[in-house]
Amino acid sequence: MIISMKLGATKEQIEDICKRIEDFGYRVHSIQGEERVVIAAVGTGDVTHCLESLRSYDSVESAVRISAPYKFVSRQYRLDRTQIAVGNTVVGGDEFVVIAGPCSVETEEQIMATAEAVASAGGKVLRGGAYKPRTSPYDFQGLEEEGLKLLRKAGDAHGLAVITEVMTVTNVNLVAEYTDILQIGARNVQNFPLLKAVGRVDRPVMLKRGLSSTIKELLLSAEYVVSHGNPNVILCERGIRTFETETRNVLDIQAVPVLNKLTHLPVVLDPAHSSGKRDLIPQIACACVAIGADGMMVETHPNPESAWSDGPQSLTFDGFKKMMDGLKPYLQIWQANRAVAVPS
C-alpha cells in the first residue's frame, strides 16, 4: 500500500498512521517528499480493511493498494491458460468456439430448427434462455423448466453443448441439471449470493461483464466463483454503457488483450448485445476473431421478426451461415497463431 498524507499533516498524525498500519501487520517506510509525506506499507495482512481504515483518517489524502485485489483468477496464480471442456469442444483451447441460438427458447420446433442451423454452420454451443431477465415486468419472462428441457433435447439431437442463464440461487441446481454452461447475466455480475452459489456447483460458468463493470470488478466477480470452488469460469465482454446511442452498447474490444494479460481465464465476446443490430454483426465478428478472443456468442432465430425477444439483433439462419463463412479466413489465422502460442 502507498499512503499519501495530506499537506501539512503533523508529526503526530504521521506517527498515528504508521502505528495503525503496523497494527495490521505491515512494515512501514515513511518518505518525506518536497510537499508531503508518503508512506509505503509492506507485508501481508487484511489489506482491504486496512485501506478502508486509513482512508477514514482526516490526515490521509489517499491510500492505494499495489497488489491486485484478486488472486485465483490472476495470471500469476496460474501460468497456463484455463481450458474448459464442454460437449465436444474446449473453450480456451485450440478452437474459436461459436455459441449461437435464440434469445429465448420459445417452442420445440423453434429450438430444434435452430440447433440444426447452428450445428451445420459450425457452431459448437447452443444458447437459449429459459429464464429471461427483462427490464419491464410486462415482457415475456421465459418458459422456465420446460425451456430447459427443450434446450437440452435440441443440443443433444445435434451434438451441441448448451448454455442458459440462471438468475436466482434457488434455481442453480435445477438449471445445472440441464445445461453444460451456466450463464450469469450482465445484470447479475455483482449478485454475490448467486456468484457464490454457482461457485459451489460442478458446471462451467460464463460470467458476463456488467453494463458499467470495470475490468477489475469483472475479475473480482470471477474471483467469487473461483474462490468458492469452481475454477471453470469463462468471461464475456458484451458491451458497456456509454453516451453513444447509435449502437445498444459499446463493445470494449480492447478488454480482450487486457484480460489476457491479467487472467488465465478464457474470454469470449458478444457482438449481438454490444451492437443490438443484426446487420453490423458479421463485420464485428471478424474483429472478434482477429482480436484473439477464445470465442463468440451470437443470436440466431428461424424468424427474427416474430421472435419473442431480441429479434432486432438476431441473425436469420441464412445470415448466420453467411457470417460463419465470412469468418473462415480469419479463423485460419487464429488457429495458426494459437498453434504457435507458447503457454505462458
Next chain:
Amino acid sequence: MIISMKLGATKEQIEDICKRIEDFGYRVHSIQGEERVVIAAVGTGDVTHCLESLRSYDSVESAVRISAPYKFVSRQYRLDRTQIAVGNTVVGGDEFVVIAGPCSVETEEQIMATAEAVASAGGKVLRGGAYKPRTSPYDFQGLEEEGLKLLRKAGDAHGLAVITEVMTVTNVNLVAEYTDILQIGARNVQNFPLLKAVGRVDRPVMLKRGLSSTIKELLLSAEYVVSHGNPNVILCERGIRTFETETRNVLDIQAVPVLNKLTHLPVVLDPAHSSGKRDLIPQIACACVAIGADGMMVETHPNPESAWSDGPQSLTFDGFKKMMDGLKPYLQIWQANRAVAVPS
C-alpha cells in the same frame, strides 16, 4: 408507436409493416414525408413485442413507443404522491426523513451507540447492513441474522424505524421479519426475481438506482415491485458511474425534479455513496434538502477509522450532529414549501 421506414422502402415493404402492426391490434396512419414514410400506430396491444418485431424488419429504420413503458408508478396513474409510514415518520410526507447508521452492523455496542446518536440528532430511521454486497469475496460479508436482531433491538431502544438490505430471494421473509424497510441495493436494481419477491411482501421497499441505470430503468424496476403487489416503494438516487474520479460517483441531483414529474413515489438521496468522502457530505446534504427530496441517507459510525466497511464516507457522531444542525434553516424552507404544495 412511431415507425420510420428506411429510405427507399418499397410500397410492398410498407404494406407488410402496416399489416404486421394491425395484426398486433393497432390502427395505422401512414405519412409520406419528403424523404421517407413514417407510420403512426394507435391503440392498445402488446407494445413491447410489437416494437421488437418491427425493429427486426430490414425495411424499418426505427420504431419508438410514445407512451411510458411503466404504468403503476407513473404520475398519471396516481394523482397524489405516495406516502409511506414507517416507525413514527412518513416518507413522502411533511417531514424530510433522515436515515442514518453504520454501513454494517458490527457489534451490539456499536449499533446501540449509533442508534442513540442518530435519534438524538433528529434522524428517524436507523440503517445497518447485516448482509453486505462486497465487490471482493475477501471482504467482510455481514453478521447475517445476528445483525438483523441487533439492528431491530437498537431501533426499538431509540424509537427509530430500521432499514437493511436484502440480497437474495431466500432471505426476503427473514429480513422482513426484523426490518421496517427492505433495501434493494444498486447492484440488484435489475435482479428481477428479487424485485418480484419483495413485491409480494407487506414491507416498504427502498430501491437504489444502479450505477448505470437510467431513470426510466429505475422506474421499470419499481414497476416490478409495485405490479407484484407492493405499492410502497421509495426510490434512492445514490450517484451514477461516470469518468470522474474525484468522487466515488456523480450525484445526479437533477433526478429528483425529473422523478417528481414522472412518478408519485417518494425520492431520497444518498450523498455518502455518491461522494465517498466524509468531508463533502454536510455541504451536499444542504443541496439534498433544497432540491426537494423526501429524505436522505447517510452513514455514521462511532469510530469510522475502525469501521469494517465504508469508513471513509462515515460521519463521526459529532460530524453527524453538526450536519444535522447545518440543515436546520434549509429544513424550515423545506417544510414551508411542503405545506403549501397542492397535491398534483
Next chain:
Amino acid sequence: MIISMKLGATKEQIEDICKRIEDFGYRVHSIQGEERVVIAAVGTGDVTHCLESLRSYDSVESAVRISAPYKFVSRQYRLDRTQIAVGNTVVGGDEFVVIAGPCSVETEEQIMATAEAVASAGGKVLRGGAYKPRTSPYDFQGLEEEGLKLLRKAGDAHGLAVITEVMTVTNVNLVAEYTDILQIGARNVQNFPLLKAVGRVDRPVMLKRGLSSTIKELLLSAEYVVSHGNPNVILCERGIRTFETETRNVLDIQAVPVLNKLTHLPVVLDPAHSSGKRDLIPQIACACVAIGADGMMVETHPNPESAWSDGPQSLTFDGFKKMMDGLKPYLQIWQANRAVAVPS
C-alpha cells in the same frame, strides 16, 4: 512519484529505472514489497517528462505523481479565495451572483428588454451570445460584432456587467473591448491557443467545464489561463455527459465542494445547460445556492418559443422572476454562512 515495477522485474531493470529517475534530478527510495518493488522519487524536476519516460519502460507497471499537476490555481498557492470584481458586484465575494440573459443576442429590442428583466429581478450580469458554437453548420451562428455592441448597450442601460463567449484567438481583443467577462465554452475547454490568448488580456474569464472534462483537467485548463498572466478565472460546472437522457446533461453538483477544496477560484453553476428543460430549473437553482456555489448562470428570453437558440431551456421573464423570488430564503442562509466563513 511512486513507481511500481512489474512482477519479476530484474535487479538490472530496477537499477536502470532508479538511474533514469536520478537523471531527472530526483532522489530514489526503493522498497522491496512482498510481490514487487516500488520506488518512491522525491525532489523537484520535470515531473511530466519523467513520468512519461518511466511509463515507457516495459519493466514498469505504473508511475503516478503525488503532487498536484497545477500550481497557481491550487488552494496551497493562495490561501484566500479569489474575488473578481465585475460591474457592481464581486464573483467569489459576499453575494451570490446571478448571470442571466438570452442564449443569443437577436435584436436590440430583445436584449434591452431582457436586461431590464434581469436587473429588476436581481441579476447582476447579463449574458448573450454574439458568436455561437453550434453543432450543426446550418444553425444560426450569431450577430458577431453587432451583437457585442447591443449586449454592451443593454448592460450599460441597466447597470449590469456583461459576459459573452469568445471562440477564436483572433477575436479575443475585439470581444474583450465590449465585455466584462470573457466566456470560454465547454467545447473550447481544451482549446489551448485560445486559453493562452485569454490568459494575456486584462479581463476576467469564465471557463466552462467540458462535457467530459475531469475536475483535474478543468483545473489544468484554468492553469493555462492563469500561468499566462490572467489570475481572474471563474470556473463553471454546466453538466457532464453520461448515459442518462432524461436531462441534457448531468449536473455534477458535488464538483462545487470538491473544487472549493482544491482551488481558490470561484465556482458557478449553469442549471440551464445541465438540465436543458425550463421547468426543472427553479428547483435546481435552490440546490445551486445551497451547495455553496458563488453564483449561477441561467437563460431568459422575452419569448422562448421564438428564440433563435436554446428556447427549451430559457425561462420567460415571469419564470425568471419567480425563480429569483423562490431563491430568496436560500440566499439569506447563503449570506449568513458566507459572513462567518473565515478566509482559509
Next chain:
Amino acid sequence: MIISMKLGATKEQIEDICKRIEDFGYRVHSIQGEERVVIAAVGTGDVTHCLESLRSYDSVESAVRISAPYKFVSRQYRLDRTQIAVGNTVVGGDEFVVIAGPCSVETEEQIMATAEAVASAGGKVLRGGAYKPRTSPYDFQGLEEEGLKLLRKAGDAHGLAVITEVMTVTNVNLVAEYTDILQIGARNVQNFPLLKAVGRVDRPVMLKRGLSSTIKELLLSAEYVVSHGNPNVILCERGIRTFETETRNVLDIQAVPVLNKLTHLPVVLDPAHSSGKRDLIPQIACACVAIGADGMMVETHPNPESAWSDGPQSLTFDGFKKMMDGLKPYLQIWQANRAVAVPS
C-alpha cells in the same frame, strides 16, 4: 418531425402548435392516440429552428426530427465512397493505409530515422506533431514551424505523405503549406471556427472524434468542413472516454460499420490513443484491419523511453515492424474483400 403533445394538452394548445409548424412551411398530420396527440410534420423548412421553437412550448412533450441533420457527408448524398489521394496512396481506396510516426517532431535525426522505419515496414503516411495540444501548460508544446519543415523533409526523403495537427485558425495556411493532411485533434472536434477554416483550404483533413462525441456529432463536425468547400475528410475513431481505467480510452470499434452505413467518408482507427499502452497495440491492430477500416494511425519512436510525449504508447521501430508483419495475413483478406466490394 414528430411532435408528442403532453398528456392533457387542450384543443387550443394543439391548434397553436399546428399553426406554429405551418408557419415554418410544413404540412401537419395530427393523430389522436389512446393517451395523447402526436403530430407529424412533413415538408422542408428550417427544421432546427422549428424543433427548438416547438420544444419551448409547455404543451409539447417532445419533438424529434426524422431526417438526418447532415447532408453532404451522408451516404444518400453520394453513392460511391470518397477516395482521397495523398502522396502515393489513396485513403478509402484499395489499400489499408498505415499512418505512423512520433507524437512530436523532436529533432531532425529523430524524424528522419522514423520516416525510414515507417517507409521500410510499409507505412504510407508519416505523422508528427509540430504544435502539440497538452493538457498541462507546463508540458512540451512543439517545435512549431521548425517542426513542420523537418516533417516535410523526412516525408519527402522517404516517399511518405505527411500529416500534422493544426490547432488554430491563424496557423491553417502555414500548416497547409507543409503537410498533405491537416489533422484536427479530438479536443478541437467542435472548434467550429477551425472547422470552417480547414473547410476553405485545398488539403485533405483528418478529423478525430472527440472524447465524448457521439457518432452523429462527429458527422456534423465533418459537415462543417465539407459544407465550407472541402470534400476530403477522413474520420478517425481514437477511443472514447468511459468509466474504464485499464486503458486510456475505450476504442469504439463498432463505429466503423456504423459510419460505413451513414457516410461515404473514409474511416481510420487510432489504437495508440485508445489503448495508451504499447504492448496492446499489435493485437488491436489486427482487429482494426478485420473490422474493415480504411486505415490506422499508430506512434513509433526511435527510443520511446526518451520521447518528449506519448512514449508509453509509442512502438519501437522493431515493434512497429513486428506489428506490420503480423498484419500481413489480415491485409490479404482485407484486400480480397475490398476487391469484390461493389460501390454502393
